[in-house]
Amino acid sequence: GAVVSQHPSWVICKSGTSVKIECRSLDFQATTMFWYRQFPKQSLMLMATSNEGSKATYEQGVEKDKFLINHASLTLSTLTVTSAHPEDSSFYICSAYGTGGNHGYTFGSGTRLTVV
């Protein structure tokens, strides 16, 4: 089946530093990547949508200069949290939508970010 590999699974960083999260579609081409964040006991909130080779579309209230999304290839998308603050601590999940075969929305395993 379709697999999306997300790394790292957890990361601790200091305030003010930047953190990059990677998502790779391993066996299909991801035409669209979605990035979500989830706070404890809450739902998944969409942050942005990106199509390969295009600029990401950010949801209302999401700072595009803080959450940099790159989707340079059909198998790789990255989310960089810049100048991280403790309030950015959350669970970040990517989802890839691909074509070919039985591929719908496949989610990565998530990244737990803790900013100290």
Place this chain on the structure above:
Amino acid sequence: DQQVKQNSPSLSVQEGRISILNCDYTNSMFDYFLWYKKYPAEGPTFLISISSIKDKNEDGRFTVFLNKSAKHLSLHIVPSQPGDSAVYFCAASEGAAGNKLTFGGGTRVLVKP
């Protein structure tokens, strides 16, 4: 404004019985609905989906029912198993395939042995 709502935050059911999870939506443009299962610190796992042209879809122990006029869908799990204990999210999208998903708040299911 929440466009997808799961009004029951939790559900407890005995092993072997039926679990019924409910989901309501307000956006009449939604035409594709999905259910996901999620464990803590993991990504959601796809369970079953349904298009708005259908009112029922079944896959093994999982059946999803869609009532478009009521803007309501439900997931039936029968028989429930202890391994089904997790948080379940319904999600909806509109328009072309691959459009963004809007998630409900989730329902935590506990299946007791």
